[in-house]
Amino acid sequence: MNRGNKILKVENIDKNINNKQILQIRKYSVIKGKFNFIIGANGSGKTSLLNILSMIDNDYQGTIYYKGKIISKKERNCELRRRFSVIWQEPYLYRGNVYHNIALPLKLRGFNKKIIHKKVKNISQKIEIDDLLEQSVYTLSGGERQKVSIARALVTEPEILFVDEATTNLDEESINFFNSHFADLVTEEMTVVMVSHDRRQIKELADRIAYLKKGKILSSQAREEFDFSQLGAGICSSIEEIV
Template sequence: MNILQLKDVKVQANQQTLLNVPDFALVSGDILGVIGPNGAGKSTLLKVLSFLQAPTVGTVYYKGEEKEVQTFSLEMRRRFAVAMQQSLLFDSTVYHNVAIGLKLRKEPKKEINKKVTYWLDMFNISHLAKKNAKTLSGGEAQRVNLARALILEPEVIFLDEPFSALDFPTKAQLIQDFKEIMKQTNTTTFFVSHDLIEIKQLTRSLCVMLNGEVKQYGKTNKVIDAPNKEVAAFLEKWKDFYKI
């Protein structure tokens, strides 16, 4: 089932078209990777799908139901979670940072403690619970960031290059742990990356964007092994950067 779908969507600003997507669907339970050069429209696509930005024209569907894009509600946004490259943690304990979303939703204290304990354990950061988040290493901070997003039990988690600032050993371990967590939770995932190694390790499907348009979309291995002409030219140009 398509959990999110775009029809004839365009995003325009300053007389420029930032996104032009005639038809795009995010399948429930999929882990979709999105690649493309800077300015390709990856982050704009993420914002539109996560209801953070309304398109200039077009229709957004949630589970087949058309949504009024100019009045995206808090209720709809709460169905999703977003984790960015910068963790942007509060100057407080790790426990508080992971719990903050549940506190804002006024969940019972006992339930909050149960969920925080679970997610700290899932990301192997239980020992950091009382530590100030501002003192964490990059890898630790990103684990807190991801736990803070997933504790909300989102229907879709949107990730915008969450591993790009990490050193290789830290990144490799976090990707392995995150892959296992995604397998257990079956959370639908939209994952923007500049690293095809990450894409190959984590994703089931792959979307390649160029100039604000989706140029190829399919199973990850098929797109990488059998790209169309435009995508092949892009991958060849960027092969060193993407470590193919």
């Protein structure tokens, strides 16, 4: 597999909210099979860019390419988006138990009960929540809720996984679990686009880093080539620990 292919690309992206420019991006590419990190200070437009890349947000000007083909707004339908999964900073779980939440995207994709059961058991064991499958989501801790959210995102084996600061509100134990296990949970064929402030995640996971400032990408490079000295305070609390 050629792991240098551009699976997603955007050009001339302009995003405005209430007449305020949120994003102005001339060009950005997501490389297939890589951990593509997007970093920047709060309010720099990271989540807005993630929403456009994942085709959740269609209210912008510009062009998006998927596997080299221009994707019109009409083509950004459920069928295409089902190839993607998103892990949000604040996990949203549906009423019911943990099993139901993880199984739901498989049901929506038409898998039969036997395959659903096998896939749910497999991912829940990897994330160490198999003992919670019959438990109501309303009884879960914050860390457990995020683990369920991660399992639900991964169970479909998405082509592209989008991650929006998934560890921001987690306790230290849950953060350590995520950082230690996440790379092992992602298959070789999967592409990851991750927004993060976590220096350990950047150090251990990033293949490529895009630096976003005031809605513009100032640099997008392989991690080994990235100049961390350009980052301001608040982006990574200890730059020397990354480099």
